[in-house]
Amino acid sequence: MESCGGVKAWTPLVEMCLTADAYISTIPFLMARIINIGIANSDTSYITTTGLAMIGIALFSLLFGACGPSGPEPIEVHKDLCHHCKMNIADTRFAAELITGKGRVYKFDDVLCLQAYVSDLVADPKAEVYICDYADPGHLTPLDSLVFVQGDAIQSPMRGNIAAFRDEKQLQEYNEVWKGIQIDRGIIFAQ
Numbered sequence: 001m002e003s004c005g006g007v008k009a010w011t012p013l014v015e016m017c018l019t020a021d022a023y024i025s026t027i028p029f030l031m032a033r034i035i036n037i038g039i040a041n042s043d044t045s046y047i048t049t050t051g052l053a054m055i056g057i058a059l060f061s062l063l064f065g066a067c068g069p070s071g072p073e074p075i076e077v078h079k080d081l082c083h084h085c086k087m088n089i090a091d092t093r094f095a096a097e098l099i100t101g102k103g104r105v106y107k108f109d110d111v112l113c114l115q116a117y118v119s120d121l122v123a124d125p126k127a128e129v130y131i132c133d134y135a136d137p138g139h140l141t142p143l144d145s146l147v148f149v150q151g152d153a154i155q156s157p158m159r160g161n162i163a164a165f166r167d168e169k170q171l172q173e174y175n176e177v178w179k180g181i182q183i184d185r186g187i188i189f190a191q
């Protein structure tokens with residue numbers, strides 16, 4: 001319930017990014033070897049093998065070196081604080097996360113607290129927003145893949161009373177009890 005399963009899938013990709021960064025730093029070294037050993041000794045096979053290795057590394061780094069953001073950071077229950085209201089995040093059905101274009105991670109305990117940062121979002125086109133799926137607590141899901149319902153019966157920590165779902169059918173099942181109103185994400189995050 002506490003961790004976000006989606007993040008695990010990203011781990012090999014992140015490792016590849018780190019590996020690519022480490023490899024790319026060897027390119028100037030290999031270039032120097034080609035000049036100092038290959039060219040100095042007129043050793044064409046050395047030049048060819050080292051040159052090919054260098055090209056291979058450059059291609060690998062191109063593919064994996066600039067992977068960019070690697071998905072949301074898992075919410076740690078009772079440890080992470082809401083960036084806005086400073087309360088402990090205790091209920092992962094309602095938690096949310098904003099990752100700025102520069103990679104800063106802000107966590108929230110309620111969509112209401114995240115809404116306070118909408119103007120930051122507009123100013124930062126590379127920012128990413130994830131909100132937990134109510135039916136799958138802790139699963140931080142990209143904002144664009146969610147549908148929302150708001151109602152007093154939802155009882156979120158800061159009384160934003162908004163629940164997010166990946167699956168609209170599940171939203172409707174819960175909402176048979178809540179009797180809330182389905183709202184568009186564009187309205188929630190309108191300035």
Ligand SMILES: [Zn+2]
Nearest residue numbers: 082085109113
């Ligand atoms: Zn909060």
